[in-house]
Amino acid sequence: MAGSEVHDDAEKQRGRDPTPGARSKGTSSTRDPLKSLERRVSRMEVKLSEDVAVMEDLGANFTQIQGDVQSVAARMMSLEVGNEGLRDELMVLIKDTISTAMNDAIEVMKEAVAAEVTSLKEEVAELKSEVTLVKRVMANGPAIAQPASNMEIPRPKSFQGSRNARELENFLWSLEQYFGASGIRDECLFPIMVVTPVGVPPVVPGSTGTGHKTGVTPPV
Template sequence: MSSNTKARVTVLENILGVPAKGEQISVCDRLDALSAETAVIQNEISDQRDVVLIHVEELADALDAQGSVARETQSQLETKIALLNRAMCGLPREGEVATKVKVPKPKPFNSARSANDLENFLWDME
């Protein structure tokens, strides 16, 4: 047997495994068995990939739902904060008109400045 043939046989034995003593299986049969095992493994991997993809899609949907709930909650909280800020600053709400109460200024005292007149003025006010 040439060295090239020995090298090839060694490569095949590494791939297929060393035959047991007295085993009479051809290389083609061993390659077919290995191919069948590979196909089974590929199918299992494909099935597992499909399961993982389904779980990933479910998680993405759940995250989207949680994100929309969080955005809605944030919007409600921002509205409450804006109302609280307006209340603290005394600003009117949307659509309301700010009303100011007019308080008249006191009239100046325009009469004589005697103590009797002042006392009479004060008694009249009671």
């Protein structure tokens, strides 16, 4: 389908351009649910097309049976008058046989359609739940994202009896930048500590600038 091809192209582009970003992470977090929705919709379309084909075949068979009945009836009517008793018995036998065959075919069709309807109802219920999940993800953004593959995980320097305050703040700032590039923006994980790298003046809340608002003031 066209939607599946577009999705494959998007996956290839994402593989060629590994640059992380909060917006791209939000989009990639919805790819799996959307891909699942596309697969389910495709299966539903296939089932519906198969049901339509079965109904068309049954209609053609009924039309053929009706033509055969009319042909047999015309031949029975052409029999001589002296064979009216035999003709009537044959007509009754043919009608009973055709009626039984048609009723059996209708019952089989009803069972098949009922099974397909039940399956489609289950698919629709699952699709509704997945659509609700996708809406929540798109509205709230990704809660958990995979770490950026092209960024090195920040590590503190080895402890040598004392810690330098600037080195500690620089490490915390690098860690915050790493999580930000990974798409992790949970206030529960970072409730207060949003630090500014050493050498960049902190921004006072309500003012403008390129720094970050911080609850930890870097050393002068």
